[in-house]
Amino acid sequence: MIYTVTFNPSIDYLVHVDHFKIGEVNRTNSEKILPGGKGINVSIVLNNLGIKSIPFGFIAGFTGQEIKRRIEDDFGIQTHFIKIENGYSRINFKMKSDEESEVNGNGPEINKYHLNEFYQKLDCLEVGDILVLSGSIPKCLSNDIYYRIMDYLKDKEVKVVVDATGDLLLKVLELNPFLIKPNKHELEEMFHVKLFDKKDIIIYGKKLQDMGAKNILISMAGEGAIYICENGKVYMSDAPEGIVKNSVGAGDSMVAGFIAGYMKTESYVHAFRMGVATGSASAFSEELARESEVLNLLNEVHEVEYEY
Ligand SMILES: Nc1ncnc2c1ncn2[C@@H]1O[C@H](COP(=O)(O)OP(=O)(O)OP(=O)(O)O)[C@@H](O)[C@H]1O
Numbered sequence: 001m002i003y004t005v006t007f008n009p010s011i012d013y014l015v016h017v018d019h020f021k022i023g024e025v026n027r028t029n030s031e032k033i034l035p036g037g038k039g040i041n042v043s044i045v046l047n048n049l050g051i052k053s054i055p056f057g058f059i060a061g062f063t064g065q066e067i068k069r070r071i072e073d074d075f076g077i078q079t080h081f082i083k084i085e086n087g088y089s090r091i092n093f094k095m096k097s098d099e100e101s102e103v104n105g106n107g108p109e110i111n112k113y114h115l116n117e118f119y120q121k122l123d124c125l126e127v128g129d130i131l132v133l134s135g136s137i138p139k140c141l142s143n144d145i146y147y148r149i150m151d152y153l154k155d156k157e158v159k160v161v162v163d164a165t166g167d168l169l170l171k172v173l174e175l176n177p178f179l180i181k182p183n184k185h186e187l188e189e190m191f192h193v194k195l196f197d198k199k200d201i202i203i204y205g206k207k208l209q210d211m212g213a214k215n216i217l218i219s220m221a222g223e224g225a226i227y228i229c230e231n232g233k234v235y236m237s238d239a240p241e242g243i244v245k246n247s248v249g250a251g252d253s254m255v256a257g258f259i260a261g262y263m264k265t266e267s268y269v270h271a272f273r274m275g276v277a278t279g280s281a282s283a284f285s286e287e288l289a290r291e292s293e294v295l296n297l298l299n300e301v302h303e304v305e306y307e308y
């Protein structure tokens with residue numbers, strides 16, 4: 001079974017505004033409300049690709065109820081969320097105008113009793129399961145929480161995927177996550193560098209492998225992606241051409257596509273292709289990618305092996 005974890009689910013409020021002007025009253029052209037949070041997006045895209053997963057996470061208040069309702073009613077995915085009595089799950093604001101801008105909330109406070117309940121849920125994981133730890137954590141938690149979860153599971157031979165930034169990600173590397181997916185900007189932030197070409201991106205991606213990660217996907221939005229495989233090979237792919245409608249969740253879709261491709265074929269190259277196609281299919285769609293959209297793009301993804 002695949003389990004996804006979203007410590008900080010959200011209602012994503014997406015608006016389109018023509019030529020947004022800061023400091024003025026702007027009016028929307030269109031609005032959309034979607035359940036969000038990185039792990040939840042991974043579960044939704046896996047579901048769209050015909051693969052079942054169980055979303056774990058923490059929800060609070062009326063927004064939390066609505067997140068759960070939408071995932072269960074709109075997608076038929078059974079959630080296993082822990083309810084927090086105080087506060088409310090965040091509403092994240094995403095605006096597409098001449099540029100894309102986002103404001104993400106902090107989220108409700110998770111205490112030690114909620115965490116204990118969460119660890120009890122983790123006890124159902126078995127050898128061979130996949131666990132996806134994705135997204136930010138509320139400020140009240142320490143940034144070794146993903147490390148502690150992996151450590152808790154270390155005897156179970158669970159494949160762990162981590163999509164996080166900064167110390168939250170760096171701390172888990174010594175526990176050998178199966179897959180990590182920094183984007184280029186996150187890679188730069190982690191090493192305090194500016195990366196201008198693919199050769200440098202690969203050098204720094206390989207550092208993450210030296211630090212313990214098995215597979216590394218480095219996403220570069222419209223520029224495609226680089227994949228550093230656990231067998232030592234490195235692949236690159238351009239992104240397919242298309243009109244971007246909403247790139248929120250493109251990275252989560254890439255993670256879901258990679259997992260789906262790997263589960264169906266155990267081929268890393270196919271998993272990479274599926275990752276790129278699924279990421280782009282989401283970027284070219286108002287909502288997260290559907291299977292037909294992914295399959296339509298799959299033939300347009302051509303990876304090349306990087307010789308170094
Ligand atoms: N503008 C685009 N055109 C084509 N493909 C795109 C575009 N943006 C994203 N993609 C696809 O999605 C993948 C992941 O995108 P990106 O690098 O933006 O992830 P991310 O930064 O983690 O995104 P997010 O945090 O919004 O989920 C890219 O590697 C590419 O395949």
Ligand SMILES: O=P(O)(O)OC[C@@]1(O)O[C@H](CO)[C@@H](O)[C@@H]1O
Nearest residue numbers: 010036037038092104135136249
């Ligand atoms: O604040 P975080 O947890 O880093 O990111 C949260 C978020 O921006 O990520 C998803 C897209 O990847 C959205 O659904 C959600 O709003």
